[in-house]
Amino acid sequence: MNKPDDIKLMERCSKGDRQAFEILLVRYEKPVFNAAYRMLNSPDDARDVTQTVFLKVFEHLDQYDPKYRFFSWIYRITLNESINWLKKSSRLDALDGDTADTRGSPEQEASNAQLSEGMQAALMTISPEYRAVVVLKHLFGCSYQEISEVLEIPEKKVKSRLYSARQLLQETLIESGLHR
């Protein structure tokens, strides 16, 4: 998960090395954007949150503690910013009507696209805290221990949130006919 030279790149960034920053950007732009997108269900909001995340990374370069893994730090910022964004936008409630703004031809892989949209819509019905564990688990393939590190919660809580989140997702998908 954590690239071995992330910390060295961060050190170079803090000295103003733009090339090092570019490497980190190439490495984390897409994951950060995708995490924000899955949390917010809007490419525009995900773009804005991605900008805020990288702004915060720049501003806090000197506060980064290398004993923690870089991915934990940037994903924590991403998820917290996404949750803050939801709070600010007052979008915490009643989002079940939203559908994912996925791109691509609707004719292509219609059933997969339908499931994908249905899954994104289902994700928006669970709480942001539950959504965050699902994003870390299924988007980034984080282990329980890594999720615990990113969210700063005990592993036991990671497991219970993941379990509850999946139960709720299953129920929503069954109701919408996308899961048996």
Added chain:
Amino acid sequence: MTIDPRYFELIQAAIDGEIDAAGKAELETFLVESDEGRAVYEDLATLCQSLDGLPEIDPPPHLRHILFNMAPAKSAPTPAPGVLQRIFSGPALGYIGMFAAGVALTLALIDSGQISRDAFDDVTGLVGTITSSEFVVPEHGTISVDTSEVAGTVSLRSTGPILIVDFDLSAKQPVQIRAEYSDKSIWFNGFAQLESSGTSIAADSGAVTLEMGGKRRYAVYLNNPGLRPATINLQFMVGGELIHEAKLNYGESD
């Protein structure tokens, strides 16, 4: 039959690849004996497979360029107490966001051939400048516009070689504004819309032309590499007819 909650935990751990050997053996024995347990396992596995299969979305094509332009140019920022709060307070962050949108618009204009690519390439680092501009950038002058067609203010600020022309105007109907800069060594460096969108811009040698309607706030960024005194002549037109003229001065002619 009710499944012991411990087996739910083992099923989840197995699917997540986080089960130890003893747990695995215990779960296997349970699944052999329990139809209900196997159904739970299969349902959860199917759900997780669907979640794992969610497609990755590509970020907008210009996002990386915008993010790269946010990077500190020379040294790491060492914010004094209170600066962060100011940077992340609404207006400043909004300005950054809108500046980013402006950069994207600039790119669109470049694509359409209205602005030279060189102009955009030198926008690097401006975001930090804009952030500062909200608080510390000196103002060189403000003109007020008060006509029956358009009203508001236009201010000129600068930071280093960058001149920031800040428009805060309301127009009853579409207004064309031409900003001509006297010194030909000055060139168009970027455009940002704040609090609103819908203003169009075209740049040519020594001038930019803007078209707007309604209430709009936006900024035009000019690069004045020699920090030379400059005058910006503003002409406001409605339907091709000149309705107002004004000047903003930078440098000796302040």
